[in-house]
Structure formats: C-alpha cells, structure tokens
Amino acid sequence: MQTETKIKLLEKFFSGSISDSELKSLFVWLNSEQGNQEYEKLADAIWTSGQFDAIEKVDSAKLYSKISARLQAKQLAGRKPLMISLRKAVAIFILGLVLPLTYFTLLNPQNSNQQVVYLKESLSNEKVRKMSLPDGTAVWLLSGSEITYPSDFTKSKYRKVNVKGEAFFDVAKDSLRPFILDLGEIGLKVVGTSFNVMNFEDEDHVSVVLKSGQVDLFKGDFRQNKQLVRIKPGELADYQKKESQFHIEKVEVVKYTSWIDGTLVFRNDPLAEVLKKLGRWYNVEIEINDPSVVDFPFTATIKNENLDQIIDLLEFSTPFKYSKLKTDDGTKLMIMKNS
Structure with missing residues (x-):
C-alpha cells in the first residue's frame, strides 16, 4: 500500500467517511508485522505537518471507542462484521499502544444484535x-x-x-x-x-x-x-x-510487585529462578551449563541497570562465569562453571 493511500485511509477513518472495504484495508495494514512501525512514523509526520489540523489526534482509548462504535453500528445495520486475524506473538500498535481486534462472540445466542468485542493486549x-x-x-x-x-x-x-x-x-x-x-x-x-x-x-x-x-x-x-x-x-x-x-x-x-516500578527484588532466591526472571526482563535467552547454578542463593535489588551491568553484578556476587552471545533470534546469556 502506498503512503498516499495510507494517509487517505486514515483521514477517511477519522472523518467517518471510510467504506467497509477501506476499513478492512486499513486494519490489514495496521495488523501487519511492519504496520505499527510504519504508522508511528507516518502519524508523527502527518500531525507535525499540520495535514490533519482539523482532526483531533486521539489517544488509544478514544480510538478504541470510535472503532467499537463503528463496527457495532455496522453489525446492527445487518452488515457482515469485520474479522481480523492476528499473527502469533506479535504486538499490534495503534497510536503507540496495542489495540488489536481479535474476534467477535455473541453474548446472547437468541439475539444476534448483542455482541461483546474481545480485545487482546500483548x-x-x-x-x-x-x-x-x-x-x-x-x-x-x-x-x-x-x-x-x-x-x-x-x-x-x-x-x-x-x-x-x-x-x-x-x-x-x-x-x-x-x-x-x-x-x-x-x-x-x-x-x-x-x-x-x-x-x-x-x-x-x-x-x-x-x-x-x-x-x-x-x-x-x-x-x-x-x-x-x-x-x-x-x-x-x-x-x-x-x-x-x-x-x-x-x-x-514488595518483592513480587516492585517490577511495576522498574525494580527487581531478590531475597535468597535460587539463581535459576533469578535468571529466568532476568531473561524475561531483558528479553534474552539463558542457557545454564552448570547444574550447581540451580540452587545457588542470590540477593540483590536491580533498577535501571542494563544487561552488561547485570552480567558484571552476577560475576561479582556468584561463583559462575557468564558470557553474552549474539544469535539470529537476539541475545543469549550462557552460564558455566568458573574454572
């Protein structure tokens, strides 16, 4: 889809003049793997240039309300509901936040006009x-x-x-x-x-x-x-x-809730559990090559440190050796005996 076409579809969506087929094209684009990145750049350029001066730059909540109302209005009018399938494990960003439409389900099978729209945030x-x-x-x-x-x-x-x-x-x-x-x-x-x-x-x-x-x-x-x-x-x-x-x-x-403020708290936790949490936190794969790692007790409070700083902390406070490798899927952290 050309950039001019995308801008036109967005303008039609916000102005309320978008057709069913155009609405489908817009969502197919936003649901594509590269769509969220394209939209972020495009949206910044559109509103910075003043091209959409007459259109409010809505946040995700307002956008959701507009989408939900539009789709339900079409369903009540007897039109075929729009179904968008999502790619597995892909976060779909709309206005910088995730808002993928996953599926419709009837709340009351006896009344086809009542619906619940289910959303998935990933x-x-x-x-x-x-x-x-x-x-x-x-x-x-x-x-x-x-x-x-x-x-x-x-x-x-x-x-x-x-x-x-x-x-x-x-x-x-x-x-x-x-x-x-x-x-x-x-x-x-x-x-x-x-x-x-x-x-x-x-x-x-x-x-x-x-x-x-x-x-x-x-x-x-x-x-x-x-x-x-x-x-x-x-x-x-x-x-x-x-x-x-x-x-x-x-x-x-606080040990279990501090992560919402960007802090990880460990209190004599088995190192294997600590590494599992760090792997999720830093989005890295972790491979343990020494079984003695599993039960080694680890205590620390981690906040704002990058992965290299975490590796330095682990090497200083545990008797193991750590190495960071680049893989096709990202970063891999290997733990082995410190000989």
Whole structure:
C-alpha cells in the first residue's frame, strides 16, 4: 500500500467517511508485522505537518471507542462484521499502544444484535506497560505477557479477563459485577482489590500475591457454589499444577510487585529462578551449563541497570562465569562453571 493511500485511509477513518472495504484495508495494514512501525512514523509526520489540523489526534482509548462504535453500528445495520486475524506473538500498535481486534462472540445466542468485542493486549518489546480496562481497572503487564478482555463489562454479570504471563491488577470496585480472572487450570474472583499474578505456560505453578482487599481462588471454571480458597493481604497462593493443590504462605509483597516500578527484588532466591526472571526482563535467552547454578542463593535489588551491568553484578556476587552471545533470534546469556 502506498503512503498516499495510507494517509487517505486514515483521514477517511477519522472523518467517518471510510467504506467497509477501506476499513478492512486499513486494519490489514495496521495488523501487519511492519504496520505499527510504519504508522508511528507516518502519524508523527502527518500531525507535525499540520495535514490533519482539523482532526483531533486521539489517544488509544478514544480510538478504541470510535472503532467499537463503528463496527457495532455496522453489525446492527445487518452488515457482515469485520474479522481480523492476528499473527502469533506479535504486538499490534495503534497510536503507540496495542489495540488489536481479535474476534467477535455473541453474548446472547437468541439475539444476534448483542455482541461483546474481545480485545487482546500483548507485550513483547517493552519491560512493563500500564493500561486500563473498560471498567477502570488498572493493569501492569510484564514483558512476554498478554491479556484478553471484553470491550464492555456491562453486558455480563461478571467482568471476565484472561491473562498469560505476569500482571499486576488494581481492580475497580463493582459489587454488582465480580471480577473473574481466568488462569487456565485455576481462576480467582474479586470485587475491588490489588494483586500480582504469575501464569506462564512453561512454569509448573501459578502464583497469586495479594496486596490489598480479598481474593477467592478456585479450580476450573467459576460457579457461584464452587469451593473457594481465600487469601488475605500479604499472602501468596501457589498452585502446583502436578499436585493440583494450593500452598499459602506469608510473603514480603514488595518483592513480587516492585517490577511495576522498574525494580527487581531478590531475597535468597535460587539463581535459576533469578535468571529466568532476568531473561524475561531483558528479553534474552539463558542457557545454564552448570547444574550447581540451580540452587545457588542470590540477593540483590536491580533498577535501571542494563544487561552488561547485570552480567558484571552476577560475576561479582556468584561463583559462575557468564558470557553474552549474539544469535539470529537476539541475545543469549550462557552460564558455566568458573574454572
């Protein structure tokens, strides 16, 4: 698609004169692997030049409202809904923030006019991103994580959200609509509270740390009469997948939540776990060539250090040797015995 065509489609979208086929072309471009980079440069050039003086430079929330209203209006008019498929593990940026449209699902099969638009926010290139859900709930996503949620929580009696990876939630209070977080084998129910959750597919456990409020955990899908496991502020609930059991203990909450402010806190943690977190934080592959690394205790507070500084810190405070290699997929950190 030529640059002039892209500018014209954006102008038509914001002015409300875009056709169905043009709307599809616009989203196909934005959903392409290079589309987000092209848009960022193009948008800066458009508004800097004054070419879109009469059009407000909207933020992601306003843009979402415009897109949602436009698509729902077309569906109510009996037109075929626009379906956009996403590439696996690609963060789609719209106005510098992720806003991919993933799929439509009917809220009430008896009423084809009622819909819930599901959105997927995915984070791969940044360390942390803060975002807001439609109910005002604040969410911090860690690199390598994703969240899926409906565009409108008012169309259901629950505010149901799905998370893979690690996230911190500050849930907006709504006693009429409990907040349900789907974590695969387990889930949790809250009304208004703040907590951290870690739910990586390659981990053998799922953990929830409660900062404030109250959290009820359950196995499988949520039901009103389901047996719940309740945790209190300052407690960690660790669900072991093989055992299908919850283990609850008191913890130092800041150790599990400081990452949202750009700080990693380790307190006598096994070095293998530390390296796993550092790998996600710095987006590097880590290969351990010495089994004695696994249980070596490591204590440190890391903030604003780059990867080379972290390697220096590890070499100074642990009896292992570290080397950084460049690979086709990025950076690889190798750990071996310091002979």
